[in-house]
Amino acid sequence: MNALSSSRQQAIRSLIEHFIAERLAAKLEGLADDDPKRATLLAQYTPAAWLEDAARRAGQIQAVTHTLKAIHPDAKGTNLYCLPNSLPQHALVGSHCLGDDFAGDVVGNAAALDVYKMLKLEHDGQPLLSLLLAEDEGALAALHDDAEQSRSLTAAFTGITCARGGLASHTHGKQLYWLTGDDPCNDADFHLLAPLYASSLAHRVYQQIQADRFGEPAKEARQARRDKQFHPGVIHEYPDLAVQKLGGTKPQNISQLNSERRGDNYLLASLPPSWQQRDVRLPIRTRDGSIFPAFGKRPAVAELVRNLRDFLLSGPPPNVHTRNSRDELLTELIDELLLYAAELWAFEPGWSAKPECNLNRAEQLWLDFRRAEHDAVFASEWRHMDWLTEIRERFANWLNARLVSKLSVGDVENSYWAKQAGSNALWLDLDWLNQAWVDQFEREQRDLEAEHE
Amino acid sequence: MNELPVSNGLLIIPHLRVQNANAISSPLTWGFPAISAFIGLMQAVERKLKGRFALMFDSVGVICHSHEAQVSEGYQRAFRLTRNPVNERGETAAIVEEGRIHLDITLIFGVSGYREDGQPDPVQGDWQQRRQIATEITELLGSLRIAGGSVFLDPQHKPLLEPLAQGEERSKQFRYLRRRWLPGFALVSRDDLLQAHLQHLQGENVSADLLDAWLDLSRLNLRAQETRPASETQPANVEWRAQRVVPNGWLVPIPVGYSALGPLQAAGSVANARDGQTPLRFVESLYSIGQWLSPHRLRDVDDLLWYASAAPEAGLYRCHNLYSQTLCTDDME
Numbered sequence: 001m002n003a004l005s006s007s008r009q010q011a012i013r014s015l016i017e018h019f020i021a022e023r024l025a026a027k028l029e030g031l032a033d034d035d036p037k038r039a040t041l042l043a044q045y046t047p048a049a050w051l052e053d054a055a056r057r058a059g060q061i062q063a064v065t066h067t068l069k070a071i072h073p074d075a076k077g078t079n080l081y082c083l084p085n086s087l088p089q090h091a092l093v094g095s096h097c098l099g100d101d102f103a104g105d106v107v108g109n110a111a112a113l114d115v116y117k118m119l120k121l122e123h124d125g126q127p128l129l130s131l132l133l134a135e136d137e138g139a140l141a142a143l144h145d146d147a148e149q150s151r152s153l154t155a156a157f158t159g160i161t162c163a164r165g166g167l168a169s170h171t172h173g174k175q176l177y178w179l180t181g182d183d184p185c186n187d188a189d190f191h192l193l194a195p196l197y198a199s200s201l202a203h204r205v206y207q208q209i210q211a212d213r214f215g216e217p218a219k220e221a222r223q224a225r226r227d228k229q230f231h232p233g234v235i236h237e238y239p240d241l242a243v244q245k246l247g248g249t250k251p252q253n254i255s256q257l258n259s260e261r262r263g264d265n266y267l268l269a270s271l272p273p274s275w276q277q278r279d280v281r282l283p284i285r286t287r288d289g290s291i292f293p294a295f296g297k298r299p300a301v302a303e304l305v306r307n308l309r310d311f312l313l314s315g316p317p318p319n320v321h322t323r324n325s326r327d328e329l330l331t332e333l334i335d336e337l338l339l340y341a342a343e344l345w346a347f348e349p350g351w352s353a354k355p356e357c358n359l360n361r362a363e364q365l366w367l368d369f370r371r372a373e374h375d376a377v378f379a380s381e382w383r384h385m386d387w388l389t390e391i392r393e394r395f396a397n398w399l400n401a402r403l404v405s406k407l408s409v410g411d412v413e414n415s416y417w418a419k420q421a422g423s424n425a426l427w428l429d430l431d432w433l434n435q436a437w438v439d440q441f442e443r444e445q446r447d448l449e450a451e452h453e
Numbered sequence: 454m455n456e457l458p459v460s461n462g463l464l465i466i467p468h469l470r471v472q473n474a475n476a477i478s479s480p481l482t483w484g485f486p487a488i489s490a491f492i493g494l495m496q497a498v499e500r501k502l503k504g505r506f507a508l509m510f511d512s513v514g515v516i517c518h519s520h521e522a523q524v525s526e527g528y529q530r531a532f533r534l535t536r537n538p539v540n541e542r543g544e545t546a547a548i549v550e551e552g553r554i555h556l557d558i559t560l561i562f563g564v565s566g567y568r569e570d571g572q573p574d575p576v577q578g579d580w581q582q583r584r585q586i587a588t589e590i591t592e593l594l595g596s597l598r599i600a601g602g603s604v605f606l607d608p609q610h611k612p613l614l615e616p617l618a619q620g621e622e623r624s625k626q627f628r629y630l631r632r633r634w635l636p637g638f639a640l641v642s643r644d645d646l647l648q649a650h651l652q653h654l655q656g657e658n659v660s661a662d663l664l665d666a667w668l669d670l671s672r673l674n675l676r677a678q679e680t681r682p683a684s685e686t687q688p689a690n691v692e693w694r695a696q697r698v699v700p701n702g703w704l705v706p707i708p709v710g711y712s713a714l715g716p717l718q719a720a721g722s723v724a725n726a727r728d729g730q731t732p733l734r735f736v737e738s739l740y741s742i743g744q745w746l747s748p749h750r751l752r753d754v755d756d757l758l759w760y761a762s763a764a765p766e767a768g769l770y771r772c773h774n775l776y777s778q779t780l781c782t783d784d785m786e
Contacts, residue, residue, distance in 0.1 A: 077725060093741065094739045193733075194735050197737075229677075234676055242530035244532065268672075268706045271522065272520060273638055
């Protein structure tokens with residue numbers, strides 16, 4: 001054995017001895033001097049005896065990165081220890097992203113957890129378990145002076161990363177069929193996939209979210225925001241974050257890391273934006289007999305109008321890129337308008353016939369078009385399509401007014417803006433607008449007529 | 454396989470109501486069910502039809518019109534649970550949290566009709582035949598479950614089997630179809646953002662990894678912006694603003710499939726498997742970024758559709774959507 005591994009052996013051995021001594025001290029604390037337990041404990045906690053016992057108990061726990069229990073606490077089956085670097089690497093997010101820096105998890109008898117704590121002792125930044133798995137000479141020698149004994153201890157300790165018994169899933173575990181061939185009707189074209197819970201990955205995400213929510217730098221930044229002060233930090237918000245409790249009142253029954261997370265499994269929201277009819281009011285009593293004031297208040301619309309204004313104020317050169325960017329923003333605005341219309345179409349038709357409805361006739365014809373089914377006058381006006389031009393003009397007028405009113409008097413840019421507005425609007429190309437509208441509405445009309453026949 | 458199967462028709466099933474669908478789409482995400490649930494539904498439909506029509510199912514798109522997650526209010530959501538039966542000793546059973554969500558969705562299947570036994574391609578049939586097929590498949594759907602939730606059909610909304618037009622006509626057809634999917638939101642894949650954002654983050658911090666990029670895209674990042682006052686006597690104006698990678702983009706973390714944790718196990722060699730005839734593999738969920746878009750933002754039906762692939766040698770079982778690929782080609786033009 002060379003000098004390097006010999007000094008390594010010394011260092012690791014003292015690490016282990018220190019660990020055992022600490023545990024002994026904790027046990028002895030509070031015991032009377034003449035307590036007969038004292039002698040038993042002292043005998044149990046000699047390094048050789050403790051290691052031997054630990055090797056026996058190692059069989060009761062398993063080091064894992066992927067557990068089955070988190071999926072259902074009654075599921076008993078294979079748990080896996082997969083080094084992130086050994087997993088297939090690809091361009092999506094999964095445990096393989098963790099690299100060397102990951103928290104291993106433990107499942108099994110909680111009374112044997114101290115064995116895992118010992119294996120997590122770090123020498124030179126490397127846990128003992130990794131050293132033993134790599135058959136590091138120094139680490140092997142540190143366990144026992146006798147090579148034979150040391151080998152059997154190592155085998156027992158490294159055994160905790162191996163799946164126990166035969167491979168098994170469970171009726172409470174998830175198993176799903178995935179088509180691997182071409183024909184979904186052919187049973188042989190499927191694989192069964194049994195997903196396990198990626199505990200190490202979940203732990204890293206959990207730690208990140210905890211730090212972003214409760215870490216000191218995050219708290220300072222939040223305070224600065226409340227005080228409307230500047231702070232160089234970034235506040236990370238996780239909207240609609242959900243917590244799933246794993247293991248109910250006994251998170252330690254699931255796994256060691258789950259216990260550290262107090263059973264809280266953070267879930268990031270992947271909900272679609274919320275569109276709810278109750279958020280949309282029927283335009284029955286409207287300002288100026290028009291939906292446009294209310295439309296302009298919708299957050300998405302307000303933001304688009306702001307972006308459009310900012311873009312135009314930035315004085316873009318009058319070229320094709322500018323026109324494209326502007327048209328893109330205008331398209332989005334028109335899309336928002338069509339979306340708004342679609343939301344109103346979801347109401348029971350005929351609402352615009354109420355006497356208290358002060359909505360402009362053209363807008364009624366557009367937004368309550370299914371009223372035509374029972375209202376012959378309405379239907380003939382609708383077919384005439386004059387209202388289409390009127391809506392388009394109303395939209396253009398509204399947008400013009402919004403863009404101009406957004407500018408406060410005295411702005412440096414105002415003179416530029418006024419000039420642009422005066423010289424026939426770079427910002428609102430009516431021909432283009434016509435085209436966009438007519439396209440949409442012609443389809444709509446044909447569609448409706450087809451349905452009525 | 455990284456190509457969307459070419460379909461010659463669309464089967465559109467509007468406004469299905471799904472009650473108590475699985476809201477826990479993966480161990481790290483909740484909300485809308487995983488897209489693989491819809492791929493699985495599509496394959497189940499094809500299996501149940503047993504060749505009743507000369508129709509292959511290639512891909513599926515989903516529009517969510519409204520949703521009602523069964524969660525508590527507040528900053529941190531918790532799931533509203535159900536009460537399970539007591540155990541044999543009359544004690545309350547251990548609680549296993551399951552998330553539920555009610556949905557109103559439109560399903561769009563990319564389908565390929567073919568000629569069989571001298572019979573014409575069902576997609577090219579006349580209007581009434583196509584409606585008949587669409588209705589029959591919809592009735593079958595009504596007897597299935599979607600992402601674990603029961604399905605309710607609304608007779609007001611008629612399903613359609615539409616032949617897909619080609620060329621110029623196709624984009625016209627799509628614009629007309631997508632209008633009928635309003636208001637709602639379609640899920641598309643933004644794998645491209647994950648990669649681009651990783652590079653961006655690595656520009657600031659070399660040790661940033663894919664997981665950092667994914668989390669960063671899944672949250673709101675608020676930064677303070679200071680505007681200099683006009684005169685020195687006034688205090689500086691500070692505004693905290695959320696910065697978004699895609700302006701107005703509703704980005705969400707989504708599970709997109711599974712990655713192998715080890716070799717494929719021979720059929721029957723793993724205890725308690727669902728069947729003894731299918732090889733089994735232990736896997737973990739794989740994540741990417743998705744975007745919810747109003748259907749009027751989609752440029753083509755291909756933007757909407759998802760399909761699945763399997764690369765057992767690479768250990769990858771995943772779902773694809775090509776929205777971002779067509780974005781890239783648009784940028785290059």
